[in-house]
Amino acid sequence: MQRPGSALRWAAAAGRWGCRLLVLLLLVPRPGGASEITFELPDNAKQCFYEDIAQGTKCTLEFQVITGGHYDVDCRLEDPDGKVLYKEMKKQYDSFTFTASKNGTYKFCFSNEFSTFTHKTVYFDFQVGEDPPLFPSENRVSALTQMESACVSIHEALKSVIDYQTHFRLREAQGRSRAEDLNTRVAYWSVGEALILLVVSIGQVFLLKSFFSDKRTTTTRVGS
C-alpha cells in the first residue's frame, strides 16, 4: 500500500531471478542417486517402494529375481496419477528407462501373489537422475583439462565394470541357488525312492502269499 510501483518492480525482479533459478536447476544435472536393494518377498505378498521424482529426470528401474521357485515376479511402476508406466507378469529380469513427465511420488511394486509357498529374493536398482558430482560446486563453466577428462572417462568405465560385476554376482547366486536346490532334491528323492522300492517289493510278496492261502482261513485273515 506504500508504493505500488516499487513493489511491482521488486516482484518483477524476483520473478526474473526465479525464472533464472528454474532454468539453472533444469540445466544442471540434478544430484540424484541410485538405490540398490535386495529384499525377501514372502509368498502371497506384495511390497511397494516409493520415490519423489522431479519432472524431466531420467530414471531407470532394473530388477532381477535371485532365489525362489521359478525365479519370477510381477512388477508394476505407476506415476503420481496412478497411470501404469510399466507392468510385467512373471518376469525374471528386466530393465526399464523412463523420463518423469510430472513431479510427484512414483510407486513401484513387486508381487509374489501368484505363488503359494515359495518366497523369493528380489534385487532392484532404481537410478534417479545423474550421480552426485564429486565436488559440491561442480557447475563448471571452463572446459576440463585432458587429465581431468581422462579421469572422468576412467571413472565411468569403472562404474560400468562394477555394474557388470553386480549382474554377474546375481546370476551366479541364482545358479548356485538352483544347484543347491538340485542337490537337496536328489538326496531326498533317492532316499524316498529306496524306501518305496523296499516297501513295494515286500508288499508284493505278502500280497501274493495271501492269494495262495487256504480258503478256510480267508475269512479270519485280517490282511497281510
Added chain:
Amino acid sequence: MAGVGAGPLRAMWQQALLLLALCTTGSRGLYFHIGETEKRCFIEEIPDETMVIGNYRTQMWDKQKEVFLPSTPGLGMHVEVKDPDGKVVLSRQYGSEGRFTFTSHTPGDHQICLHSNSTRMALFAGGKLRVHLGIQVGEHTNNYPEIAAKDKLTELQLRARQLLDQVEQIQKEQDYQRYREERFRLTSESTNQRVLWWSIAQTVILILTGIWQMRHLKSFFEAKKLV
C-alpha cells in the same frame, strides 16, 4: 520477462522451490511403508572387509489428519545385522532417524533387519510407518568432499583417490567371486557324487529284493506243495 502478472509469478516461485527441495533431499529418496510390529529384512551380498552405511528416517501416519507427520520424537527402530553364519554383528536401537555402520569380516549374505518396537503406534490406530532408507556399500561410503577437506587434495588428486577406491572394490569383488565359484563347484560335485552313488545303491537294492522275492516265494510254494 518484465511485466509478468502476480499469478504466473507465484507459480514460477513454487516450481523453483519445489525443484530446490527435491534437489536437496539427496540420496535418501526411496521409502516404503511398514506395519506396527512388521520386520523388514534386506540382504547385502558383500566381500569381506567392506564397510556398509545405512541411514533411515521414519515418519508416522497421523490417522486424524491423514498425513505423514514430518518427524516424530520417541519413535524407535531396532536394527539387527546378521553375518552369513547367522551370527549377530549389530543389534541396536536407534531413534526415529538413525545411521548404522558395520564392516563385514566374512564374505557372503549379510541380513539387515529393521523393525519398530515402539508402542506409541498403537495409540494412533493407523499403525503405518513410512521409512526412508538408503544403504551405501563399499566405495560409496566414502564422503569425498570430507576427504578432500581433511587431506587438502586438489580436484585431480581427489579423482585419483576415487578411482583407487573403485579399483579396490573391484578387486575385492573378484576375490569374493573366486570364493563363491569354489562353493558352487563343491555343490555341483557333491550332486554328481550323490547321483552316482545312489544309482548304484538303487540297482543293488533292486537286484537284492528281486533275489529275496524269488527265494521267499519258491520256499512258500514248495511248502504249499504247488511246485
